[in-house]
Amino acid sequence: MAKQQSKQEHIEIVADMKVLLEIERLSGASEVQGRVSLGSYVEEVLPDGCFLIKMPIHRGYHYPLPRGKAIQMYLFAKSRMFSLAVQFVERVERDNLMFAKMRRVGNIKADQRRDCYRLQCSLPVMVRRVTDSNDEPPPPILCRMANFSDGGMLFTTNENFAIREKLTLCFDIGTEETVDAEVMRHERADIEAQPLDEGEEIEVHKYKVAVRFLHACQKQKNRFYKYIVEQQREIIRRQSEENALIRTK
Helix, strand or coil: CHHHHHCCCCCCCCCCCEEEEEEEEECCCCCEEEEEEEEEEEEEECCCCCEEEECCEECCEECCCCECCCEEEEEEECCEEEEEEEEEEEEEEECCEEEEEEEECCCCECCCCHHHCCEECCCEEEEEECCCCCCCCCCCEEEEEEEECCCEEEEEECCCCCCCCEEEEEEECCCEEEEEEEEEEEEECCCCCCCCCCCCCCCCCCEEEEEEECCCCHHHHHHHHHHHHHHHHHHHHHHHHHHHHHHHC
16 A cells, blocks of 8 residues: 555646646536637645636637636646646736636546546547458548547547447557547537648538547557647647737737
8 A cells, every 4th residue: 555655646736837727618508518628827826725827818818717616627747647626716817917716626636537638639530340240341431530538539420330339440640540449429419610621621520429449558548648648738838829929919
């Protein structure tokens, strides 16, 4: 037991620490319509245990953080990612800059909870059905990711897939990856169309399909995690640049 505890890392919230908030977007019926990822940084840790972060910017405006609801926050320290549940308390203005006062409502997860974060993305993914017959396998189907974690994926498609159906997915995240997966959910798509690369046509798919990965290789899972963390840092970098532009106007 003592040996296990010695492996845990003690992480404290400190000024200038990079953070990422993951917030659910709700419809008028209070149903989750997706998630938005907002990058920021810690401005100050307050004596009451709360802390200030730079008010996140989304599409050029301060994002309206929900009150009285737990928000998943990710911390970046020692080249790794940790998670913490927080609540938005109030806005605080200093020197014409806007900050959000946040209160901790949970503990920092030293195990990083790698499978809890889903990166919003729009990458092509080739999906092949796994069959038991000796017949020639059906051709792969070009689909598109909506979000991605080291434990699973949500993709959009015009094809019907059965729950528990086994699939093989191929996609490129800087490394060409092939992973077996199992369908966990298949439903009508009600998510926004994903932005595509320049020159590509806009795709509107009828269905969204959630799958869990059937990992046989821990190294592959680590590659997925590394890609997600790198993309999170890129989100924070872009949003920091956006904040700087707004500040100079």
